[in-house]
Each structure stands twice: as C-alpha cells, then as structure tokens.
Amino acid sequence: MTETASTILSGVGESARRPDAALKVTGEFAYSSDLWLDGMVWGVTLRSPHPSAWLRSIDVGPALAIPGVLAVLTHEDVPGRKFYGVEHKDQPVLAIDQVRYQGEPVALVAADHPETARRAAAAIVVAYEPRAAVTDPRESREVIRHQPVRVGDTFEAEVVVTGEYEVGMQDQAFLGPESGLAVPAEDGGVDLYIATQWLHVDRDQLAPCLGLPAGKVRLTLSGVGGAFGGREDLSMHVHACMLALRLNRPVKIVYGREESFFGHVHRHPALMRYEHGATRDGRLVYVKADIVLDGGAYCSTSPAVVANAASLGAGPYEVPNVRVDATGVYTNNPPCGAMRGFGAVQACYAYESQMDRLAEACGLSPVEIRVRNAVSQGSRLITGQLIDSPAPLAGMLRELEAMPLPPARETDLRSLPGGVSQTTHGESVRRGVGYGVGLKNICFSEGFDDFSTARVRAELVAGEPHVTVHTAAAEVGQGLVTVQAQIARTELGIADVTVATADTSVGSAGSSSASRQSYVTGGAVRAACEAVRERFNGLPAREALEKLGPVEETREYRHRPTYPLDPHTGQGDSHTQLALCVHRAVVDVDVELGLAKVVELAAVQDVGRVLNPLALEGQIHGGSAQGLGLALMEEIRIRDGRLLNASFTDYLIPTILDMPPMQMKILENPDPAAPYGLRGAGEPPTLSSTPAIAAAVRAATGLRLTRVPIRPEDIALSDKGPDSGSDRRSGNGEESDGERARSGGD
Known part of the structure; x- marks a missing residue:
C-alpha cells in the first residue's frame, strides 16, 4: 500500500485523506482473500465436531482417493515443533491425541479446487471418543492466571451495594475472514502473504513449527479487513505453509464466515461479583471484586487480559481499600484472547453498574457519584501506580452532563424500537438516560519489551524530494498508513511520501493492538525522520x-519501562499510559416487546493530541458501535461447548440503522511522555459505551439487568407492573442485597 502526494497533502493535526478510501468504497481494494498466483492450489482444514474427545484414529485414505486431491496432512506431518501460542506454546498445530474445543483443527487437505478440498476433508474418517466437557468456568480446575490486588484493610462502610454481573462472549466480527497465500521459495523457505496484526510474532511462532530458521520464513502484510484483536493469534498460517512446502506449490486458504468463528479467538466471557462500600455522602471506602474470565481451550493472551481486569478492576476512581481477584481459567469452550478493550471492558461493565447502584443508594445522580470519586492527575491506581499525566475526569463528566439532550420522542415509526417493522406505535415505549466511564491502558504492559522500528529513506525522484517510510506495522483499517505519512511530511517538510507495504524485512513494529501504533510506530517514524533531517x-x-544522494536512517522507539504486577499484592507500575472516555446514552425501550433503540450517544474523550481529526472521530464512532453491540445484541451462544450461531444471520452486529447520531467533544491535554503528546484513542470508547447503554435501559425499565448483552426477554414487562418481578430495583435508599446474574445458557 502506498501513500503519495496525490493522496495526502496534510501533516500532523489535519484530516489527511486515507489512500485506500476510494478503493474500499468502490470494492476495488485487494484484500488477502483476493490473492492469486498461477499454479496455486487450495487448502482446507478439517475440524473437530466435539468440544472434548480423545482422538483414536484418522483414516485419510478416502480423501486421497478423490481425484484432484494432492495432499492430506495430520499432526504426524508437522515438520517442526508441534505446538505454538502467543504467550505459552500450548496449542497444537493439528490435534495429536485429543481435541479440546469444537472446531479444533485435525487434518489438512490440498486440492486443485476449493470444493474438491472441502469434499475430501469431509471424507476423512476420524474416530473420536467423546468425553465430558468443562464448559462452566466456575467448575474449571485449570487456572491460567490468578492476579490479586490488595490495598488497605477497611472493608466496612455506611452504605454497601453488591451485585453479580455477567458479560457474554463477543466476536470481533471483522469484515474479512482469515486468508493467506503461502509460496515456497528457492532457498527452501516460504513466503507467506497474510492478513494479520503482528507480523514478527507470527513469524516467530511459525518458523519453529515448520522446522525453519526465522530468516527463511518471510511474511508480507496483505489487505486486512478489520482485526480488533482477532488476528493476534495464528489461524491458518502454519497450515498453508505446511502444504506449500510439502507440495512445492503455492497454497491459498480462505475461511468462510462459519469457519472464521472457529478460526480465531473471541472476547473472554466474564462472571463477576462486586461489592462497593461508601460513606453516606457517596465517598468510596472500599471495593471488593471477584472476576472470573473464561479463557477457553488454550491460553492465547489470557494472562495479560487477566492483568488488565485486575489492575483496572475498580475503574478510574479513588478508593483507599481494595480486594480484587481476577482469574482466568481453561475450559472446553472456544479459545478466547485479544479483543478491543482487552479485559478492561468486562470489568468496566461491572464497576460502572455498581457506581449507578451506589448513586441510587446514596441519593445522588449518576454523574455526581462519579465526580466525587474521580481520579485526577496525581491520583494512584489501585495498583499504586501514579497517574502522572492529565486525567480531567470530573471536568469531562460535567461537560458530558451539560451537552443538550435529544428532543422528545418523535412519532415517526422509523425512530421507534422495531423501526419500519411497525411493531409498535409508541404506546409501550419508555426513554432512559445512562452514563458510563472507561479507563483503558495504552500500549503493552507489565514489562513487555514494547517497541517499534521505522526505516525512512529520502531521495530525489524525477528531480523532486521523495520519502519512503517502511515499518512492519499492520494497517488493519485504523488509518495507520495515513498517520505515518503525516508524520513524515511534518518532520521533513516533504510532500511526496510513500508508505511501503509492511513485511518482516524491516524490524518489528509489534502488534496493531492496545491502541499503541500511533504511539510506538509514530514515535519510531518521527525518530527516523529526525535522524534524516x-x-x-x-x-x-x-x-x-x-x-x-539518498539518505536512509532506521530507528527504534520504546516507551518508558513498565513492570510486572506483584503476584501477591497486585502492586506495580504496570502501564505506560492511561486513557479516559465518558459516554451518555439515551435509549428508547419498548417494555412490552423487549426492543431497545439507542436514540443518541454523547462522548467526551481526552486524546492528548489529535493527529488526524477525521480518523479520530471514526475511531470513537467505531469503538462506540462495538460497545453498543455488546450491550444489546452481540453474543456467541454456546451450549455444552458447541457454538450455536456461527454466521452473521444469527450473530447480530449493529448496522447503520442501529447506530445513533453522536455528539462528541474531544479534549487535548498532552501526555508529556508520549510522541506529540498523543494518547491512544481506539479502545476507550468501547469500554464506556456498553455500561452507559445498559444504564439507560435500566432507567427506562426499572430492571436491574446484570448481564450483557441485554436480550429482549430480559426487558419485556408484558402485563407486569413496573415494579413486579424479583429483578426490579429494590428501592432501598441505603443498602441493596446482592443479585445473581441470569445464566448464559439457552
């Protein structure tokens, strides 16, 4: 992908045009699924139908007998290490003696046509011995990580509220399913063209499995149709390369949408019990939290997700006494790992729900309770880490509260819950308003060597100065290519800039996740440009x-050091930067039909420094949309370890009809430790939008609603009165009983 003077004429702080914008809108952009090479063949993966079973035998003969089939591989054909993983090498390339989740890869087929390959995969005879599956994380005895946080010793208060909360399994639901093309090389290595988030870590997992040195495994980024964390783990990478090396022919693998649901990790479902104690005037005295995260069958990034849930588990509030326990466990559910918000989303839904309950118990407004306990610069997180950059949360809340509310409900049926289906004429529609606050760490944490590398070359082309920027940073739709070119133009004053395709021929840029690339790769590009200048x-x-003549410089950029959390107390400076976003949601709810429509979202976010205003607004809109999805519709449904809704017909995501108008106020309070003072912005809106929407639905219905996504059957009042039912608000102005969240089962 290139960025030239014809497509970008702006520097840092301006709304530079995306170079891929027109191509994507017109459908001409080349995604990885569009890859093609003469002589290539097609690969297909056979997957387990069982969530837990012994693997007794595999008969590949029937598949090999089908004309056009070129190879069938099992675990015995893995040329190198048989296991891989982002943090722990616990995931088999192909199942060896057992399967641990429905959809686990068992065998590979290569054929001259994709349909032939699919028929051959179905012809493989596998003898399974099913066994009992562990699907309830509370019943698991295999702990991935337990992280406590301990502060203070006072756990009594005048006002106490407790609650049990649940977050369902959310999918990244990216546009382009997993796909890639593996090409054998003359040196005995392989070139992989792949849609990914993390080129170098992919390579470092891939090469040992292929039995090759890293230098003989070369990865090039192909067009990525979204990621949101779902491409941090390997999918078909090893499989395509194994087949290509076996056949000495290019091999392409493209997942269909159903297979994609089995081929990548999802957001961790969470079960959480919280207890908040406060003075009568709403000052927090203590927070207790027990957070259980379902990691599924393999580790992936669960340890880091647990750390985020623990360290951010009380939210952006000053609280002197804390007892938090965050635990990730193995189950026979689908593997879970990175997704936008990364552990902070789950905790945020629970602690924000608690703050609303505390406000009710203390007779305060949802904004006032948050303002009275808000962190600011100079405050400390529950881990003891000092907030040493601007954190104007109280002011952000006041600005959000002052934003005008939308007008009273219209009579136009299209604006009502249910829309043009005309399910209601508004007679049972009630409106609610809710608030949410999110605190998210930016960049990698806990001592991870978080850096990026940039190579910048300036030269004369046709007598005019030209700059080429080369990094391994993955453009996954967030506009990173545009930002890199803006930085080069700003630092060198040269309009003509090309951003080279990301690949492993340049040093690592880390993952396009954790809202880190503008910070770390932006810092590397800036440093390399400064060296050229x-x-x-x-x-x-x-x-x-x-x-x-030509001038070329390569530089690495590292953010300031972070440190692991103490395994016993949870204390430590684990994060490099923190970001805040606050949301207000206005929601109309049809209490008879259980339908909800978000009428408006308003957001205030501090981004430190705006690099590209239009792209930034898009990030806030996108994060808010995913938060809306988690609040009202998005959930992978699992029954006895089996996935029930592996399609976009049954897994619902917000459309343009579901997204409301947004008011936004963007603040710029620079972080002195960050390049340009910027603050990562892509994830925080995902945190705060979900609890704000849930709070608005509670306000409209009078229901506790301790689980997201909120389903129609959770909110339909039918012929009951507004205060009937065991899940209604208690009305106690001082202390509320604990509640048990509804089961996530069907």
Whole structure:
C-alpha cells in the first residue's frame, strides 16, 4: 500500500485523506482473500465436531482417493515443533491425541479446487471418543492466571451495594475472514502473504513449527479487513505453509464466515461479583471484586487480559481499600484472547453498574457519584501506580452532563424500537438516560519489551524530494498508513511520501493492538525522520539530497519501562499510559416487546493530541458501535461447548440503522511522555459505551439487568407492573442485597 502526494497533502493535526478510501468504497481494494498466483492450489482444514474427545484414529485414505486431491496432512506431518501460542506454546498445530474445543483443527487437505478440498476433508474418517466437557468456568480446575490486588484493610462502610454481573462472549466480527497465500521459495523457505496484526510474532511462532530458521520464513502484510484483536493469534498460517512446502506449490486458504468463528479467538466471557462500600455522602471506602474470565481451550493472551481486569478492576476512581481477584481459567469452550478493550471492558461493565447502584443508594445522580470519586492527575491506581499525566475526569463528566439532550420522542415509526417493522406505535415505549466511564491502558504492559522500528529513506525522484517510510506495522483499517505519512511530511517538510507495504524485512513494529501504533510506530517514524533531517545539516531537502544522494536512517522507539504486577499484592507500575472516555446514552425501550433503540450517544474523550481529526472521530464512532453491540445484541451462544450461531444471520452486529447520531467533544491535554503528546484513542470508547447503554435501559425499565448483552426477554414487562418481578430495583435508599446474574445458557 502506498501513500503519495496525490493522496495526502496534510501533516500532523489535519484530516489527511486515507489512500485506500476510494478503493474500499468502490470494492476495488485487494484484500488477502483476493490473492492469486498461477499454479496455486487450495487448502482446507478439517475440524473437530466435539468440544472434548480423545482422538483414536484418522483414516485419510478416502480423501486421497478423490481425484484432484494432492495432499492430506495430520499432526504426524508437522515438520517442526508441534505446538505454538502467543504467550505459552500450548496449542497444537493439528490435534495429536485429543481435541479440546469444537472446531479444533485435525487434518489438512490440498486440492486443485476449493470444493474438491472441502469434499475430501469431509471424507476423512476420524474416530473420536467423546468425553465430558468443562464448559462452566466456575467448575474449571485449570487456572491460567490468578492476579490479586490488595490495598488497605477497611472493608466496612455506611452504605454497601453488591451485585453479580455477567458479560457474554463477543466476536470481533471483522469484515474479512482469515486468508493467506503461502509460496515456497528457492532457498527452501516460504513466503507467506497474510492478513494479520503482528507480523514478527507470527513469524516467530511459525518458523519453529515448520522446522525453519526465522530468516527463511518471510511474511508480507496483505489487505486486512478489520482485526480488533482477532488476528493476534495464528489461524491458518502454519497450515498453508505446511502444504506449500510439502507440495512445492503455492497454497491459498480462505475461511468462510462459519469457519472464521472457529478460526480465531473471541472476547473472554466474564462472571463477576462486586461489592462497593461508601460513606453516606457517596465517598468510596472500599471495593471488593471477584472476576472470573473464561479463557477457553488454550491460553492465547489470557494472562495479560487477566492483568488488565485486575489492575483496572475498580475503574478510574479513588478508593483507599481494595480486594480484587481476577482469574482466568481453561475450559472446553472456544479459545478466547485479544479483543478491543482487552479485559478492561468486562470489568468496566461491572464497576460502572455498581457506581449507578451506589448513586441510587446514596441519593445522588449518576454523574455526581462519579465526580466525587474521580481520579485526577496525581491520583494512584489501585495498583499504586501514579497517574502522572492529565486525567480531567470530573471536568469531562460535567461537560458530558451539560451537552443538550435529544428532543422528545418523535412519532415517526422509523425512530421507534422495531423501526419500519411497525411493531409498535409508541404506546409501550419508555426513554432512559445512562452514563458510563472507561479507563483503558495504552500500549503493552507489565514489562513487555514494547517497541517499534521505522526505516525512512529520502531521495530525489524525477528531480523532486521523495520519502519512503517502511515499518512492519499492520494497517488493519485504523488509518495507520495515513498517520505515518503525516508524520513524515511534518518532520521533513516533504510532500511526496510513500508508505511501503509492511513485511518482516524491516524490524518489528509489534502488534496493531492496545491502541499503541500511533504511539510506538509514530514515535519510531518521527525518530527516523529526525535522524534524516539531521543529515540534511540545515539545508533545504532538495539541496541536501542533490549534495548527499539518498539518505536512509532506521530507528527504534520504546516507551518508558513498565513492570510486572506483584503476584501477591497486585502492586506495580504496570502501564505506560492511561486513557479516559465518558459516554451518555439515551435509549428508547419498548417494555412490552423487549426492543431497545439507542436514540443518541454523547462522548467526551481526552486524546492528548489529535493527529488526524477525521480518523479520530471514526475511531470513537467505531469503538462506540462495538460497545453498543455488546450491550444489546452481540453474543456467541454456546451450549455444552458447541457454538450455536456461527454466521452473521444469527450473530447480530449493529448496522447503520442501529447506530445513533453522536455528539462528541474531544479534549487535548498532552501526555508529556508520549510522541506529540498523543494518547491512544481506539479502545476507550468501547469500554464506556456498553455500561452507559445498559444504564439507560435500566432507567427506562426499572430492571436491574446484570448481564450483557441485554436480550429482549430480559426487558419485556408484558402485563407486569413496573415494579413486579424479583429483578426490579429494590428501592432501598441505603443498602441493596446482592443479585445473581441470569445464566448464559439457552
């Protein structure tokens, strides 16, 4: 992908045009699923139908007998290490003696046509011995990580509220399913063209499984149709390369939508019990939390997700006494790992629900209770970490509260819950308003060597100065290519900039996740540009390049160090940067039909420094949309370890008809430790939008609603009165009993 003067004429702080915008809108953009090479064949994966079973035998003969089938591989054909994983190498390339989740890869087929490959995969005879599956995380005895946080010793208060909360399994639901093309090389290695988030870590997992040195495994980023964490783990990478090396022919694998649901990790479902104690005037005294995260069959990034849930488990509030326990466990459910918000989303829904309950118990407004306990610069997180950059949460809440509310409900049927289906004429529709606050760490944490590398080359092309920026940072739709070019133009004053395709021929840029790329890769590009500019020795670019010839510099950028959390107390400076977003949601609810329509979202977010205003607004809109999805519709349904809704017909995501108008106020309070003072912005809106919407639905219905997504059957009042039912608000102005969240089963 290239960025040139014809597609970008702006520097840092301006709404530079995306170079891929027109191609994506017109359908001409080349995604990885569009890859094609003469002589290529097609790969298909056979997957387990059982969530837990012994694997007794595999007969590949019937598949090999089908004309057009070129190879059938099992675990015995893995040329190198048989296991891989992002943090722990616990996931088999192909199942060896057992399967641990429905959809686990068992065998591979290559054929001259994709349909032939699919028929051959179905012809493989596998003898399974099913066994009891562990699907309830509370029953698991296999702990991935337990992280406590302990502060203070006072756990009594005048006002106490407790609640049990549940977050369902959310899918990243990206546009482009997993796909890639593996091409055998003359040196005995392989070139993989792949849609991913993390080129170098992919390579470092892939090479040992292929029995090859890292230098013989080369990855090039292909067009990525969204990611949101779902491409941090390997999917078909090893499989395509194994087949290509076996056949000495290019092999392409493209998952269909159903297989994609089995082929990547999802957001961790969570079961959480919280207890908040406060003074009568609403000042927090203590927070207790027990957070259980279902990691599924394999580890993936669960340890880091647990750490985030623990360290951010009380939210952006000052609280002197804390007892938090966050635990990730193995089950026979689908593997879970990175998704936008990364552990902080689940905790945020629970602690924000608690703050609303506390406000009710203390007779305060939802905004006031938050303002009275808000962190600010100089506060400390529950881990003891000092907030040493601007954190104007109280002011953000006041600005959000002051934003005008939308007008009273309209009579236009299209604006009502149910829309043009005309399920209601508004007679049973009630409106609610809710607030949510999110605190998210930016960049990798707990001592991870978080850095990025950039190579910048300036030269004369047709007599004019030209800059090429080369990094391994994955453009996954977030606009990173645009930002890299903006930085180069700003630092070098040269309009003509090309951003080279990301690949492993340049040093690592880390993952396009954790809202980190503008920070870390932006910092690397800036540093490399500064080094090039120093070589100019004060001369104008054209004059310097006429004198020096091409000038090229490579630089790494690392953020300030972080440290692991203490395994017993949870104390430590584990994060490099924190970001805040606050949301207000206005929701109309048809209490008879159980339908909800988000009328408006308003958001205030501090981004430190705006690099690209239009792209930033898109990030806030996108994060808010995923938060809306989690609040009202998005959930992978699992029964006895089996996935029930592996399609976009049954797994619902917000459409343009579901997204409301948004008011936004973007603040710029620079972080002195960050390049340009910027603050990662992509994830925080996902945190705060979900609890804000849930709170608005509670306000409209009078129901406790301790689980997201909220289903129609959760909120339909039918012929009951507004205060009937065991799940209605208690009305106790001082203390509320604990509640048990509804089961997630069907």
